[in-house]
Amino acid sequence: MEQQEKIILRNVNFWYGRNRILDKISMKIAGQTITAVMGPSGQGKTTFLGLFNRLWDDIPGAKADGHMEILLDNRPVTPIRKDIPTPMLRRKVGMIFQEPNPLPMSIAKNMAFPLKLAGIQDKSYREAKIKKALEQAFLWDEVKHRLHTSALDLSGGQKQRLCLARALVLEPEILLCDEPTSSLDAHAANVIEELLVQLKTRCTILMVSHNPDQVQRIADNVFELQNGRMNPSDIPSKHLPG
Amino acid sequence: MMRTLMEKTITFLSWLMTLVLFSVVLFFIGYLLHKGLPVLGRSLVFGETDPMQAILGRARVFDGLFPAVMGTLYLVLLSTALALPIGISAGIYLAEYAPPAAGRRFGFFFDILAGIPSIVIGLFGFSVAVFLHKHFSGRISPCLLISALSLAFLVLPYIIRSTQVALESLPAPIRRTAPALGATRLQNLVYVLIPHALSNIVSGIILSIGRCAEDTAVIMLTGVVATAGIPSSLLSQYEALPFYIYYISGQYADQAELDKGYGACLILLGICAVLFILAGMVKKHLTHRALYKV
Numbered sequence: 001m002e003q004q005e006k007i008i009l010r011n012v013n014f015w016y017g018r019n020r021i022l023d024k025i026s027m028k029i030a031g032q033t034i035t036a037v038m039g040p041s042g043q044g045k046t047t048f049l050g051l052f053n054r055l056w057d058d059i060p061g062a063k064a065d066g067h068m069e070i071l072l073d074n075r076p077v078t079p080i081r082k083d084i085p086t087p088m089l090r091r092k093v094g095m096i097f098q099e100p101n102p103l104p105m106s107i108a109k110n111m112a113f114p115l116k117l118a119g120i121q122d123k124s125y126r127e128a129k130i131k132k133a134l135e136q137a138f139l140w141d142e143v144k145h146r147l148h149t150s151a152l153d154l155s156g157g158q159k160q161r162l163c164l165a166r167a168l169v170l171e172p173e174i175l176l177c178d179e180p181t182s183s184l185d186a187h188a189a190n191v192i193e194e195l196l197v198q199l200k201t202r203c204t205i206l207m208v209s210h211n212p213d214q215v216q217r218i219a220d221n222v223f224e225l226q227n228g229r230m231n232p233s234d235i236p237s238k239h240l241p242g
Numbered sequence: 243m244m245r246t247l248m249e250k251t252i253t254f255l256s257w258l259m260t261l262v263l264f265s266v267v268l269f270f271i272g273y274l275l276h277k278g279l280p281v282l283g284r285s286l287v288f289g290e291t292d293p294m295q296a297i298l299g300r301a302r303v304f305d306g307l308f309p310a311v312m313g314t315l316y317l318v319l320l321s322t323a324l325a326l327p328i329g330i331s332a333g334i335y336l337a338e339y340a341p342p343a344a345g346r347r348f349g350f351f352f353d354i355l356a357g358i359p360s361i362v363i364g365l366f367g368f369s370v371a372v373f374l375h376k377h378f379s380g381r382i383s384p385c386l387l388i389s390a391l392s393l394a395f396l397v398l399p400y401i402i403r404s405t406q407v408a409l410e411s412l413p414a415p416i417r418r419t420a421p422a423l424g425a426t427r428l429q430n431l432v433y434v435l436i437p438h439a440l441s442n443i444v445s446g447i448i449l450s451i452g453r454c455a456e457d458t459a460v461i462m463l464t465g466v467v468a469t470a471g472i473p474s475s476l477l478s479q480y481e482a483l484p485f486y487i488y489y490i491s492g493q494y495a496d497q498a499e500l501d502k503g504y505g506a507c508l509i510l511l512g513i514c515a516v517l518f519i520l521a522g523m524v525k526k527h528l529t530h531r532a533l534y535k536v
């Protein structure tokens with residue numbers, strides 16, 4: 001694997017039963033970048049993101065093949081070959097979804113949830129991690145006095161930032177964002193965009209988006225997924241001349 | 243115009259049917275109260291026996307419903323306790339672990355089980371009792387345990403299906419939250435899926451409790467008798483309220499005796515209501531605890 005490349009895909013295919021969703025996807029993604037995937041609905045963009053954390057594992061009839069390499073802890077792993085336990089992979093490859101999905105518990109417990117799942121028992125260590133992640137998500141100042149209130153009482157934008165912080169608390173190396181701003185108002189969406197740009201110094205971000213303006217503003221690479229094939233998009237990324 | 247008229251008609255009919263059903267239920271409960279309330283009292287339950295002596299087991303009640311009340315309670319609690327672990331486990335397996343084809347086959351099988359008339363299950367329980375009596379121990383005959391096992395068999399499909407449906411109907415955002423954070427399948431099930439589905443699972447259990455409390459056909463063949471006192475062991479015969487109601491409504495000698503049947507109906511409804519409320523409280527408490535557990 002080349003030094004700067006975080007992800008390499010060569011001829012990766014994905015099927016639901018006999019239905020091929022992804023067709024010979026080949027791409028290279030450098031570390032600490034934002035890569036956006038666009039395309040019409042129902043083309044498999046979310047499925048594509050799910051390749052990286054094997055979110056399709058439990059879906060009957062779903063299977064993937066091809067060569068896929070991710071650099072985690074400076075060690076190449078191949079999720080398709082299952083050479084890393086799924087829970088461990090998912091702690092290194094975080095994900096946030098289109099709809100914010102906080103659990104019906106307090107903000108603090110939502111944040112502690114992934115740490116406890118990972119078996120981290122030290123309370124003071126957990127609290128430090130939670131504070132750091134909430135700060136990274138620009139949420140600490142807004143919630144520090146009400147950490148023990150229900151996460152469901154937060155606004156839509158705050159909920160999404162909480163979900164982002166909850167993913168960040170495990171310090172993932174790759175962050176998958178499935179249309180993270182599509183259910184938010186313009187202001188909340190701007191905050192998330194700004195946040196993602198700051199986060200890319202810490203992790204590699206793969207994002208699905210339907211918003212060309214957003215992609216143009218924040219993405220370093222833009223791809224278009226259509227009929228199962230992935231191609232560089234016509235939409236200019238921020239590093240390319242418009 | 244036509245569409246609006248159609249919509250209004252359907253809305254009105256739906257409203258009317260709901261009102262009719264509500265009125266029928268009100269009339270039904272009112273009728274039972276009218277008939278049963280006058281006879282409802284200490285003597286109906288305890289007869290001439292001192293209630294405290296009867297409750298403490300120091301005196302036997304011969305002319306009251308106390309043994310039938312206790313028999314019903316034992317039966318409901320025992321059969322529910324027998325059915326719950328198996329039913330919930332099978333429901334979880336079907337929803338979360340079974341391959342689709344196996345899930346469909348097992349689901350079909352449980353639907354058939356749910357459709358078996360209770361008298362057939364009663365006959366099966368009776369046959370099991372006869373078999374055990376012949377081949378294992380002469381002490382075993384139709385008894386509380388055989389009745390409870392038969393009733394558990396009867397309500398298993400309800401518990402299995404309600405657990406399965408409760409889990410399967412959880413929306414994708416809830417299903418994938420914990421896995422995306424690195425939860426194992428078991429952690430996801432224990433910390434997220436079951437707590438979220440608990441409310442609907444307990445609703446299925448409440449239905450099962452009602453079924454255990456009311457079914458007469460099964461217990462008629464498997465151990466209930468008109469006079470047995472409070473069962474002293476699982477292998478004892480017992481009395482139960484639904485059987486008393488069935489018996490008295492077929493054999494009553496005068497109006498006063500039939501009215502005692504209505505009183506027994508009210509007590510049975512009261513027991514069901516108490517069990518439903520308890521199950522509801524457990525549901526609320528468990529859901530809260532489960533969701534805040536991790």
